[in-house]
Amino acid sequence: MSLFKVALPVLAVAGSAYAASCSNSATTTIQNGGDATAIAACTTYSGSVAVATGVTDDISFDGNLKTIDGDLVIEANSGIQRFGSSSLESISGKLTLNDVSQLAALSFPQLTEVDELTLKGLPNLRSLEFTKGITKADKLDIENTKLQDLAGIDLEEVSSIFIANNDDINSIEMKVTNITEFITLSFNNAEVNVSFPNLESANNISFRAIGSLSIPSLSKINSGSFGVFESDNLASLSAPNLTKIDGALVIDNNKGLKNVSFASLTDVGANLQIANNTNLHEIDGLPKLKNVQAALDMSGNFSKVETPSLDFVKGVFNLQSTGDIGTICTDFYDPLKSKGRLQKGKYVCEGKLDEASTAGSTPKSGSSSGDDKTGAAVGLAVPSISLGLVGLVAVLFL
Numbered sequence: 001m002s003l004f005k006v007a008l009p010v011l012a013v014a015g016s017a018y019a020a021s022c023s024n025s026a027t028t029t030i031q032n033g034g035d036a037t038a039i040a041a042c043t044t045y046s047g048s049v050a051v052a053t054g055v056t057d058d059i060s061f062d063g064n065l066k067t068i069d070g071d072l073v074i075e076a077n078s079g080i081q082r083f084g085s086s087s088l089e090s091i092s093g094k095l096t097l098n099d100v101s102q103l104a105a106l107s108f109p110q111l112t113e114v115d116e117l118t119l120k121g122l123p124n125l126r127s128l129e130f131t132k133g134i135t136k137a138d139k140l141d142i143e144n145t146k147l148q149d150l151a152g153i154d155l156e157e158v159s160s161i162f163i164a165n166n167d168d169i170n171s172i173e174m175k176v177t178n179i180t181e182f183i184t185l186s187f188n189n190a191e192v193n194v195s196f197p198n199l200e201s202a203n204n205i206s207f208r209a210i211g212s213l214s215i216p217s218l219s220k221i222n223s224g225s226f227g228v229f230e231s232d233n234l235a236s237l238s239a240p241n242l243t244k245i246d247g248a249l250v251i252d253n254n255k256g257l258k259n260v261s262f263a264s265l266t267d268v269g270a271n272l273q274i275a276n277n278t279n280l281h282e283i284d285g286l287p288k289l290k291n292v293q294a295a296l297d298m299s300g301n302f303s304k305v306e307t308p309s310l311d312f313v314k315g316v317f318n319l320q321s322t323g324d325i326g327t328i329c330t331d332f333y334d335p336l337k338s339k340g341r342l343q344k345g346k347y348v349c350e351g352k353l354d355e356a357s358t359a360g361s362t363p364k365s366g367s368s369s370g371d372d373k374t375g376a377a378v379g380l381a382v383p384s385i386s387l388g389l390v391g392l393v394a395v396l397f398l
């Protein structure tokens, strides 16, 4: 045995004696497994811990460590394969794993609380070993991983959730009741099953490319919008208990969507747009919709449109269908316009068109006549929603 090999443990012990102060106002940087073991000798470690980019050892904070009063961070490390702690229960700051390309195992069996959990750029991480389960995190951000599911992350309290570009996630399910900021799910597995059985309120909800959705308890969207986009595998969209959306409701570009049902919805605080849902032929799932505080903009291949409780649209009214919507324009929407409940100069209601477009476009008439051809195009700027809900808060009055 070389002297060098004998000397190493001595250095590790010296390191542990230093860390055993169990606090550091500066960030402690871990250079090897021994540094982690030294920190794990503390029950509570006060201070933030970062792992150096060049570390290739497995890093385990195994020992007495129950609490880190600070952050625990690994960024831009291409060597570590296993990371965890068998004893750690809570992290008062962030747990961040960002751009750790070889990481294949993340094991925190006792961990239940972190302030922010970020799992990003982990192309080799297929599962989590959060055995007890993380139930409290203020912010959750999971991007570009190979996770198959989120077993072990079942938040009860959270302010924001961002889960994007995880191609293999089969299901996203959490028991959270209120999300105080936003939830964005975007381009995960195109068949991902999304379920929030207890969710009562949220602010901005933006779902892109989801496969199914269950939100039976959702009753209110506070100060934000609700958008469902590009979900080609989503056959049915239902929010049975949702009564009020403070911002916009946008349902666009969902090619497989056949049924939209918001059975309790009465008020939409900004635009309500339904567009480019190729297989959505009946708009009959808004039985209680009464007030729309900006534009009501529905275009598609509809054979039936009814919003029997509608009483007021503050912005543009645009209903364009390539299908035959019967006499709904003359029977229902024209009289509503006459009563001043829809704006007169900003009104389009037509069926049997060659093309059905969103508000602001001139209806492209079909060859058949006898339809209710009402109104010309209203020259309004439709906000681009291709990037999500940004811009939709801008109200379409003109």
Ligand SMILES: *[C@@H]1O[C@H](CO)[C@@H](O)[C@H](O)[C@H]1NC(C)=O
Pocket (backbone or CB within 6 Å): 169, 170, 171, 189, 191, 192, 193, 211, 212
């Ligand atoms: C979602 O649930 C359905 C019905 O249970 C199932 O057939 C489908 O495979 C699930 N999706 C994924 C990605 O596992």
Ligand SMILES: *[C@@H]1O[C@H](CO)[C@@H](O)[C@H](O)[C@H]1NC(C)=O
Pocket (backbone or CB within 6 Å): 177, 178, 200, 201, 219, 220
């Ligand atoms: C969750 O939101 C609902 C509806 O806004 C509210 O009635 C309830 O008190 C909230 N619950 C918690 C635990 O904050």
Ligand SMILES: *[C@@H]1O[C@H](CO)[C@@H](O)[C@H](O)[C@H]1NC(C)=O
Pocket (backbone or CB within 6 Å): 216, 217, 218, 219, 241
């Ligand atoms: C729907 O809302 C009502 C009234 O707020 C409530 O009593 C009921 O439990 C809710 N249903 C679900 C499934 O959450």
Ligand SMILES: *[C@@H]1O[C@H](CO)[C@@H](O)[C@H](O)[C@H]1NC(C)=O
Pocket (backbone or CB within 6 Å): 236, 238, 259, 260, 261
């Ligand atoms: C649409 O969905 C609602 C709610 O899930 C359901 O009650 C209704 O029967 C569905 N309609 C069709 C045509 O499938």
Ligand SMILES: *[C@@H]1O[C@H](CO)[C@@H](O)[C@H](O)[C@H]1NC(C)=O
Pocket (backbone or CB within 6 Å): 252, 253, 275, 276, 358, 385
């Ligand atoms: C609908 O699809 C067309 C053609 O792909 C696209 O140009 C338009 O921007 C889409 N409209 C919306 C509201 O996404």
Ligand SMILES: *[C@@H]1O[C@H](CO)[C@@H](O)[C@H](O)[C@H]1NC(C)=O
Pocket (backbone or CB within 6 Å): 301, 322, 323
């Ligand atoms: C509208 O839908 C009907 C029924 O699915 C279909 O036959 C028709 O070709 C569609 N029209 C257009 C313009 O897509």
Ligand SMILES: *[C@@H]1O[C@H](CO)[C@@H](O)[C@H](O)[C@H]1NC(C)=O
Pocket (backbone or CB within 6 Å): 181, 182, 203, 204, 222, 223, 224, 225, 389, 390, 391, 393
């Ligand atoms: C909702 O999203 C809009 C547009 O992206 C943003 O301006 C607003 O601050 C968000 N509101 C909340 C409560 O997150």
